[in-house]
Amino acid sequence: MKFRDRIKDFRRIKASDLITNTKNWRLHPASQSNALRTMLEEIGFAAACLVREADNEKYELIDGHLRADVAGDEIVPCLVLDVTEEEADKLLATFDSINGMADTDRQALKDLIDSINSQNEGMSSLLNIIERDQKLIKELTNKEKKPECEISPELFERQDYLLITFDNEMDWRVACEMLGVSTVRCIPQNGSTLEKKGTGRVIRSQNFFEAIEKND
Numbered sequence: 001m002k003f004r005d006r007i008k009d010f011r012r013i014k015a016s017d018l019i020t021n022t023k024n025w026r027l028h029p030a031s032q033s034n035a036l037r038t039m040l041e042e043i044g045f046a047a048a049c050l051v052r053e054a055d056n057e058k059y060e061l062i063d064g065h066l067r068a069d070v071a072g073d074e075i076v077p078c079l080v081l082d083v084t085e086e087e088a089d090k091l092l093a094t095f096d097s098i099n100g101m102a103d104t105d106r107q108a109l110k111d112l113i114d115s116i117n118s119q120n121e122g123m124s125s126l127l128n129i130i131e132r133d134q135k136l137i138k139e140l141t142n143k144e145k146k147p148e149c150e151i152s153p154e155l156f157e158r159q160d161y162l163l164i165t166f167d168n169e170m171d172w173r174v175a176c177e178m179l180g181v182s183t184v185r186c187i188p189q190n191g192s193t194l195e196k197k198g199t200g201r202v203i204r205s206q207n208f209f210e211a212i213e214k215n216d
Contacts, residue, residue: 006081006082006083006087007079007080007081007082008080008081008082009079009080010048010077010078010079010080011059011077011078011080012075012076012077012078013051013059013075013076013078014073014074014075014076015067015068015069015071015072015073015074015075015076016068016072016073017058017059018049018051018058018059018060018061018068018076018078019054019058019059019060019061020060020061020065020068021060021061021062021065021088021092023089023092024061024065024092025092025093026065026066026096028065028066028069031169032066033066033069033070034169036066036067036070037070040067040070040071045067045076045077047064047067047077048064048076048077048078048079049061049062049063049064049067049068049076049077049078049079050062050063050064050078050079050081050091050095051064051078051079051080051081052080052081052082052083052088053080059078059080060088062081062083062088062091062092062095063091063092063095063096064076064078113127128170178211178212178214179203179207179208179211180203180207180211181203
């Protein structure tokens with residue numbers, strides 16, 4: 001079977017001139033935006049946005065909404081595709097999803113991260129976060145799943161608790177790793193199936209003290 005080449009042009013376009021696709025389903029948390037900004041500051045643009053020509057002589061995004069948002073008024077590289085609106089919808093629905101189906105050779109990724117000699121604080125932080133994520137994924141997939149909140153048969157007259165907030169992503173991830181707080185899938189709302197951490201999670205005091213002692 002011969003595959004068609006649907007790329008008809010390459011252009012550099014001001015990011016703020018690109019039209020946001022109203023059907024875009026991706027949600028980008030602040031942590032992802034910060035990670036992308038770090039990569040752009042360290043390396044620059046190494047991938048192009050996917051766009052198609054719109055009726056008003058402008059270009060509509062298919063992939064690259066976060067890149068365009070972070071870039072603001074800067075010029076971004078764009079691949080102009082010769083696709084219909086229906087074909088653009090198919091790309092929008094599957095492009096990142098297909099990339100996400102790839103498995104991870106965690107040892108190869110760790111070796112790659114270890115081989116990168118970067119003195120840039122932001123880049124080092126980003127690499128550490130990626131490495132921690134992979135470690136957490138490995139631990140979670142190797143462990144037997146436990147209930148989100150263990151219920152004790154005892155009834156206590158009162159329950160004391162602490163609320164701890166974090167002002168940066170790295171401290172939050174370290175605490176999650178120490179306390180065994182895993183990602184949980186929240187109830188879909190408005191079409192969103194985001195996975196979240198923190199909100200609504202209960203950590204028993206015994207588990208808390210064990211984690212503290214283990215990491216002393």
